[in-house]
Amino acid sequence: MQRVEGKVCIITGAASGIGREDALLLAREGAKVVLTDLNEEAGRQVAAEIGANALFIRHDIASESDWQHVVKTTVEHFGRLDVLVNNAAILALGSIEDTTLELWQKVQKINGDGYFLGCKYAIAAMKETGGGSIINMSSVAALGAMPMFCAYSASKGAVAAMTRSIALHCKQQGYRIRCNSVHPDGVNTPMTQALAGGQAIPQEALDQDPMNRMAAPRDIANVVLFLATDESRFVNGAEIRVDNAQLISGL
Ligand SMILES: NC(=O)c1ccc[n+]([C@@H]2O[C@H](COP(=O)([O-])OP(=O)(O)OC[C@H]3O[C@@H](n4cnc5c(N)ncnc54)[C@H](O)[C@@H]3O)[C@@H](O)[C@H]2O)c1
Numbered sequence: 564m565q566r567v568e569g570k571v572c573i574i575t576g577a578a579s580g581i582g583r584e585d586a587l588l589l590a591r592e593g594a595k596v597v598l599t600d601l602n603e604e605a606g607r608q609v610a611a612e613i614g615a616n617a618l619f620i621r622h623d624i625a626s627e628s629d630w631q632h633v634v635k636t637t638v639e640h641f642g643r644l645d646v647l648v649n650n651a652a653i654l655a656l657g658s659i660e661d662t663t664l665e666l667w668q669k670v671q672k673i674n675g676d677g678y679f680l681g682c683k684y685a686i687a688a689m690k691e692t693g694g695g696s697i698i699n700m701s702s703v704a705a706l707g708a709m710p711m712f713c714a715y716s717a718s719k720g721a722v723a724a725m726t727r728s729i730a731l732h733c734k735q736q737g738y739r740i741r742c743n744s745v746h747p748d749g750v751n752t753p754m755t756q757a758l759a760g761g762q763a764i765p766q767e768a769l770d771q772d773p774m775n776r777m778a779a780p781r782d783i784a785n786v787v788l789f790l791a792t793d794e795s796r797f798v799n800g801a802e803i804r805v806d807n808a809q810l811i812s813g814l
Contacts, residue, residue, distance in 0.1 A: 565593030566792045571641040573597045573633060575624050575681065576651025578605035580752030581700065584780035585648050585787045590616055592788060595641045599624075599633055600651065624651050624677030634684040643692040646791045647685040649678045650700040652718070654754050659713045667714045674718030682729055686740055694739030698790045699726045700783075701744040703806050707814040719746075723802055730800030741799040743790050748806035748814075749777040776809055 572589050576582035577598035583605075590596045590613040598613075599622035600606040610619035618640055622629050637644050652674045655666055678699055689695030704712050705719035726744040733740040749755055751766055755777065769775045786805055789795050804810055 565591075566788060566794070567646070568593035570594045570645040570791065571597070571637060571643050572646035572648060572791060573599065573637055573644065573681075573685070574648040574650060575599045575622065575677075577609055577619075578602040580754055581747075581750055581780045581783045581787075582648070582650040583609050584784040585650060586610075586617070587613065588781070588784040588788050589646075589648075589791060592792075594646070594791070597633065597637045597641070624649075624681065625672045627680055630680040630684045634688050638688055644685060644688040645692070645695045647681055647689075647695070647697045648700070648787055648791075649681045649697065649722075651677065652700065653715075654712070654758075655714050656711055656758075657713055658710050662713045667717075670714040670718050671721070674715065675721045678722050679725060682725070682742065686729070686733065686738070689740050690738055695741075696791055696795070697726075697729065697740065697742040698787050699723075699742065699744045701726070701746050701802070703746050703748045703804065703810050703814060705744075706746055706802065706804065707810050709814060726802075727800045734799065741790075741795070743795075743798060743801045743803060745783065745786055745790070746802055746804045746806065747778060747783050748809045750783055751777045751779055776807070778805065778807070 572594045574586045577586040578600035586596050586598050595616045598610050598619045603621050606619045610617040655670050699722050701722045702719040704716040705723045723744045729742040766779045769777045
């Protein structure tokens with residue numbers, strides 16, 4: 564028996580980085596996966612790699628009508644929804660002094676509204692089939708202080724607080740829908756590679772250094788997989804830090 568056998572999962576931002584790895588791992592463990600992203604070409608490629616148990620849908624997570632379409636299509640295609648991995652997001656550089664209102668609002672619209680809408684429409688579908696698991700990708704930026712990521716940190720803090728609110732709401736309503744947030748430090752993906760001039764960094768080189776701050780996407784996907792399984796049935800409203808002790812040593 565595979566760990567998520569027969570579960571139907573939506574993974575946003577599945578064309579790249581952590582979301583891609585989540586989709587591949589969940590599918591290997593028996594899930595039916597709906598991959599969504601703005602990047603159609605790369606998203607379709609990952610879905611093709613997985614095969615018949617994968618479906619790609621072009622999706623802007625900031626759009627309410629896109630979310631309605633994604634959840635409806637998932638239920639039509641695979642019959643139900645068990646797991647939502649709210650993963651797609653954008654990173655924006657800028658302290659409080661050099662972040663414009665326009666950039667702030669753009670980040671909150673994608674990283675904040677996008678996750679809110681995902682939770683809202685996923686809960687409506689999960690309620691119909693007896694429960695589910697929502698996994699919200701936050702960041703250590705929500706827990707510590709990162710002066711150069713003002714808008715991004717705020718959006719990830721909102722995700723963490725919303726996660727706790729949703730977890731308790733669903734428990735009180737008796738929905739059997741769990742909601743947890745995951746908080747990585749640096750992960751070796753195109754998002755962080757862009758900060759280093761777009762160069763891919765070999766993970767093997769990073770892994771040589773015991774003080775290395777960069778996890779591999781698989782390190783995060785392993786946690787997502789656990790939260791998707793029934794093994795985590797008592798983990799609810801939790802903030803799961805995946806940072807190899809970085810936060811407690813000062814970011
Ligand atoms: N990489 C890190 O160091 C790190 C650390 C902590 C948290 N995270 C979080 O992990 C998640 C995944 O990050 P990643 O490093 O894999 O990033 P990535 O840039 O490699 O992938 C993000 C994907 O999201 C998609 N996307 C962006 N905006 C979208 C939108 N509006 N609608 C739909 N798709 C959209 C992009 O096309 C891309 O495929 C994000 O929530 C990020 O904030 C990443």
